[in-house]
Amino acid sequence: MPPQNADGSDRQPSALTPFRYRIFLAIWIASLASNFGGLIQSVGAAWLMTSIGAPADLIALVQASTTLPIMLFSLMAGAIADNFDRRKLILASQVFLLVVSVALTLCAYFDVVTPWLLLGFTFLVGCGTAFNGPAWQSLVGEMVPRSDLPAAIALNSMGFNIARSVGPALGGLIVATVGAFAAFAVNAVSYLGLIAVLARWQPARPPRALPPETLRSAMAAGIRYVAMSPNLGVVLMRGAVFGVGAIAIQALMPLIVRDLIQGGPLTYGLLLGAFGVGAVGGALLSTRLRQALSLEALVRIAFLSFAVCAAVAGLSSFTLLTMVAMALGGASWVLALSSFNATVQLSSPRWVVGRALALYQMATFGGMAFGSWIWGVAADGYGTADALLIAAGVLVAGATLGLRLPLPELKTLNLDPLNRWTEPHISVDILPRSGPIVITIEYAIREADVAAFLAVMAERRRIRRRDGARHWTLLRDLENQEIWIERYHNPTWLDYVRHSQRITQADAAVGERLRELHQEPGRPRVRRTIERRTGGPAPDPGSQAHDLTEPLTDPTRSS
Missing domain, CATH: 1.20.1250.20 (MFS general substrate transporter like domains)
Known part of the structure; x- marks a missing residue:
């Protein structure tokens, strides 16, 4: 509380x-x-x-x-x-x-x-x-x-x-x-x-109901989740652009001291201190600014403020003016990176937040590493001042990028687990490693609702694939045009259970909308089956084929 x-x-x-x-x-x-x-x-x-x-x-x-x-x-x-x-x-x-x-x-x-x-x-x-x-x-x-x-x-x-x-x-x-x-x-x-x-x-830690994923599958799941989450993709791209442009100040600071303001070690320390003081001020102001501004507006201001910092540092020959620019840069640095970090955490459920943060960190550090090299080459070829002015231009472009790729507002996004799904009772003896598991869900959709149904299913497809489903397809019955069938695979029964438990409160809206569009009495019918190879010796329980048909009592449990 x-x-x-x-x-x-x-x-x-x-x-x-x-x-x-x-x-x-x-x-x-x-x-x-x-x-x-x-x-x-x-x-x-x-x-x-x-x-x-x-x-x-x-x-x-x-x-x-x-x-x-x-x-x-x-x-x-x-x-x-x-x-x-x-x-x-x-x-x-x-x-x-x-x-x-x-x-x-x-x-x-x-x-x-x-x-x-x-x-x-x-x-x-x-x-x-x-x-x-x-x-x-x-x-x-x-x-x-x-x-x-x-x-x-x-x-x-x-x-x-x-x-x-x-x-x-x-x-x-x-x-x-x-x-x-x-x-x-x-x-x-x-x-x-x-x-x-x-x-x-x-x-206090809740008990873990499922065994941990293997390292390989866990890494793949993290990459898949980020790749299938538009909000996270925007953050990674904007973070990388900010890293490329903003790192110019830190990479070139010794040259700023030596070539632009003709200072020595003491001046270098003063600039570092000014940057740090600005960062502290930015952190203290961050909460008030987030209350007054949208997330995208705050990040755009941070981009533009850091551009001003780079431009002033490139044009100034006065230590005091450059220190003021460094303080502005430090505040902008904290506001931008803390906003990106918070967006990643608020856009990711707890089961994958570490991997999402790792990929964000890789994108941002990668941008900084690339930027450090670029600005070093630029300073060597064109001079320190021009390199800083080019970096300022990159940061302005990063702010403009927000017009096409704005950061999401996440105040109402609830990524807590939905916790409605319960593992169904099955009559066949299978193992957690048994599979592949094939899930089919049958919907009855009126012709007038087809366009709305396809739009909802596009989001359903993204969520399914994001959470680990494979080979997702949508089929239409040729004899009864109102019947639509959603079909996807999970490699094993354990993967199916894990996939089903990843549904969040925010995802539930898709299930509720499909329930509204489904016209037959009751819920959409779910059929759980396991693939079987034909011929050869009898397979073990991990590969036997069984029809695990069972209707759901709640549409969100069809996940």
């Missing part, structure tokens, strides 16, 4: 409302400390690689070795997060990162680090981060109610940007005064708080 005042009335939501939930506050504080540690370690790794005389290409690979695992393993991590306890997965990831950081600290302390060994350690850190990310982001939905999810996501982004504002400078101070090994040690200690909080938290 949302927090209430002493008189029992609901409090007005604000950007800080999620902090009223004790577990969210505890994990947020612990994550803030962990973010500080991670940024301090990144400074130590970069400096250590430089100090041991590594060539420039290996120095550049430090950042790549951390981000590459996110591209490689995010979908796998999302599939695992959706099929197992997310809290335990995060806990395992944090323990793994702790072990890696301790090992790196010891190697640095005893001065046995080589360039390739350091890259190996940073790659392992990236692997731990990749498996932690989807589980951590999707776990937020278990800490706060749906109404506070966008604010919670913005606060998480704010926490990271607070760390990014101060962490690198603190890391540089630690490396300069004590050594790189101390930066690694600080990072190792930073994991302990989050591990302790996660170990003590025991959230």
